[in-house]
Amino acid sequence: WVMLKSPATWLVVATVGLLAAVLLTPMGLSINGARRWFALGPVGFQPSELAKLALVLFVAAYAVHQGERVRRFWWGFVPLMVVFGVTAGLVVREDFGTAALIATVIVAMVLMAGCRWWHVALLLPPAGTLVYRMLNTPWRRERLLAFENPWANAQGAGYHLIQSLLTIASGGFWGVGLGNGIQKMGYLPEDNTDFIFAVICEELGFIGALMVLALFAAFVVVGWRIMTRTQNLFGKMVAFGITAIIGLQAAINIAVVTASIPTKGIALPLISSGGTGW
Numbered sequence: 001w002v003m004l005k006s007p008a009t010w011l012v013v014a015t016v017g018l019l020a021a022v023l024l025t026p027m028g029l030s031i032n033g034a035r036r037w038f039a040l041g042p043v044g045f046q047p048s049e050l051a052k053l054a055l056v057l058f059v060a061a062y063a064v065h066q067g068e069r070v071r072r073f074w075w076g077f078v079p080l081m082v083v084f085g086v087t088a089g090l091v092v093r094e095d096f097g098t099a100a101l102i103a104t105v106i107v108a109m110v111l112m113a114g115c116r117w118w119h120v121a122l123l124l125p126p127a128g129t130l131v132y133r134m135l136n137t138p139w140r141r142e143r144l145l146a147f148e149n150p151w152a153n154a155q156g157a158g159y160h161l162i163q164s165l166l167t168i169a170s171g172g173f174w175g176v177g178l179g180n181g182i183q184k185m186g187y188l189p190e191d192n193t194d195f196i197f198a199v200i201c202e203e204l205g206f207i208g209a210l211m212v213l214a215l216f217a218a219f220v221v222v223g224w225r226i227m228t229r230t231q232n233l234f235g236k237m238v239a240f241g242i243t244a245i246i247g248l249q250a251a252i253n254i255a256v257v258t259a260s261i262p263t264k265g266i267a268l269p270l271i272s273s274g275g276t277g278w
Contacts, residue, residue, distance in 0.1 A: 008057040012083060015054040018047035019090035035094050047277040048091045055087055055106055056241030063113030064234045070094045077119040080110065096134050097264040101252065103127070105244045109237055125156050125210035160195075161186045165255050167198040168209075175205030188220040194265055197257045212271070213254070218253045220247040246270070 006149035017134055018108025022028040024037060030038035038045040062080055083107055092099035107120060133139065138263050142157045150158030170176065181202040184191040191199050201209045209219040230236045246269045253268040255261045267277050 003062060006058075006061045006065065008061040010056070011050075011054045012058045015047060015051050016087055016090065018045075019051065019087070023078055023090065035069060044274075045274070046274070048095050049276040051091055052098075052102055052105075052245050053242075055084060055102060056109065056238060056245065058083060058240065059106060059109045059113065060234045060237035063109075063237060064232075066112070071109055073116075077115050078269055080115075081123070092130070092134070095265070096140075097252070097266040099261055100131075101245065101266070102251055105241055106247065109245065112237060112240065113233075123191075143262050147259070150259075160189055160263060161259055164195055164198045167195075168201040168258065169200040171205040171208075173206045175201070175203050175208055176260060178203050184190055192263075193267055194253065194272065195257055196272050197268050198253055201273075216225055216247065216250045219243070223247070 003148040018038070021138035023035060028035050029044065031037060036046050037049060038047070047157050050164070057079065063098070066076055070080070084103075088099050088102055088106075091225050107123070111117070111120060135144070145163060146157035148155060150161040152158060154162055156260065158263055163183065167188050170181075170183060176182075183202055189197060197209070197212065200212055202212070206273050220243055223239055223246075226245065227236050230239055249266060249269050252264065253266050253272075256264050256266065267274060269277060
């Protein structure tokens, strides 16, 4: 019952309410076939971004308040997974990439909190079934086929990936100059959001791309040092969770843009357009 007094609990409750409202009310806005945003006049709000922070804070607070009870199955692990499952379930309906990102970080935090390995291992069969069902949708299969050979459908499913690679290659070593990129002039889709790293490569070249990678690496290193130096468990887990989410999301985005993994709609943290992510 002590968790009912925690602000982290009520932040999760508010987040679940917002996620449900996006899916079930007319305020939910669909963009590119995904219903993830609130339309509040000129302002857009994406509750799945709030879910990242809310779950990190909740798991950290839960670990502190529950103490050794997190090692129990029914009174420690299960309530935590119920909260996580409800929140992630609402996210995964329209945003598989963000849900997978959140799940990876939260599972690591759950183990960090002291939950038993075999408890966490019980999540593997349902998680595997969910991933299979999600990937078995026609448009996701099309993305996977486009990743294997984008030139097979260069004007369709493979177009985005090809344009991203062309944008990166156009920059060469030094780039064409800040603001002088051509690909963002209607050739590269999502040039200021999911694929902004390709534009950086074109305009600032290999050197500019390397600087961005170095800054994210520095962020992760500093976050890790903060985590290791923090004495209390709550601060340590929050530092780990935030650092892991931003670092892992950056790695996934850059991997998508460079055609290292199949295309997924996930933004580059702190750089992509979109106020909620910031």
